[in-house]
Amino acid sequence: xxxxxxxxxxxxxxxxxxxxxxxxxxxxxxxxxxxxxxxxxxxxxxxxxxxxxxxxxxxxxxxxxxxxxxxxxxxxxxxxxxx
Numbered sequence: 001x002x003x004x005x006x007x008x009x010x011x012x013x014x015x016x017x018x019x020x021x022x023x024x025x026x027x028x029x030x031x032x033x034x035x036x037x038x039x040x041x042x043x044x045x046x047x048x049x050x051x052x053x054x055x056x057x058x059x060x061x062x063x064x065x066x067x068x069x070x071x072x073x074x075x076x077x078x079x080x081x082x083x
Contacts, residue, residue, distance in 0.1 A: 015057070026054075
């Protein structure tokens, strides 16, 4: 497992948790709090936070020079590398 694989797994686990929480609390919570949390988490892993979306629930970020997109769709987690 590469260093990026390990970091992506941590980010995916955190995003999955937040997606479940958002599904339960979206009427009561501000999405910007989720963005702030993910930004700090990604930066703590030496990444650069680009942004998040609600539908599909996803985060974009860069590790070194590679940009990743992690999406939660239902119970499935997808990861893509952006060109």
